[in-house]
Amino acid sequence: YKAIVDDNIAAGRVEDKNINIGLFTYPVLMAADILLFGSDVVPVGLDQQQHLEITRDVALTFNNTYGDVLTIPDAMIREEVMTIPGIDGRKMSKSYNNVIPIFAPPNQVLKPVKRIVTDSKRPEDPKDPEDCHIFAIYRHFADADAVAAKRELYLEGGLAYGAMKQELFELLEATFADKRDRYNVLMNNTDELDKILEEGSEKARAIATPIMAKVRKAVGVSA
Structure with missing residues (x-):
């Protein structure tokens, strides 16, 4: 919702242009995806914490009405990866076209x-790594020693943004x-992909079916 509103404002359009019911029903669908499997801890990014709060509200309201049926989930947010930045410094998202x-x-x-946004500092200028969008992405993939060394180089000066972008690209390729090869194999072999998905659905169904039965019984809906 916020991304659409931001785009509308930036383009001078009415704030709620292209806002539809899906934007409001989707959080309920996400809540169902979590509650249907009895999840007690859900690993999420910081931007998804609100969805977990909505899910908890849905579950608590249901339990207060129908009894202790649904598990109340907690969010697990790892500080070091709670938000992955995009090439413009905002949260990486297809909605922002910054992936x-x-x-x-x-x-x-x-x-x-190469399009990662940087300031106009020269290579020899000291730089604050915490204000650099390249470093913000780099730190998620490099090991701790490499991150520490790069941080010192930023602070001392002598680091060109172009060179840092090339190093980030090489790091992403190594990672x-x-x-990517495995992804391409799967995308070119839909039979194998379908088999993996079917196996996953069977595992999910075994967990979800008894929970759904409890929900139906609680609300008085026959199977």
Whole structure:
């Protein structure tokens, strides 16, 4: 909702243009996806915490009305990965068009990396790594020693943004190249992908079916 409103304001349109019922029913669908499997802890990013709060409200309201049926979930938010920044510094999101497509061919990964927004400091100028969008992404994939060394280089000066973008690209390639290969294998072999999905659905169904039966019984709906 916020992303659409922000885009409308930026474009000079009415704030609620293109706002539809799906934006309001979707949080309920997300709540159902969590509650249907009896999840007690849900790992999420910071931006998803509100969805967990809505889910908790739904579950608490249901339990207060029909008895102790649904598990009340808690959010698990790891501080170091609670928000992944995009190339413009905002949360990485397709809605903001600021993503790095890690499963795309290398040239399509490099293109948005080169577009990461930076300030006008010269290579020899000291820089604050906490204000750099390149470093904000880099720190999620480099090891602790590399991050610490890069932080010192920022503070001392002598680091060019262009070189840092190239290093980030190479780091992303080292991290995701084999995963991209696996992704392409699956996307080109839908039979294997369908088999994996079917196995997953069977596992999910075994958990969800008894919970759904409890919900139906509680509200008086026959199976």
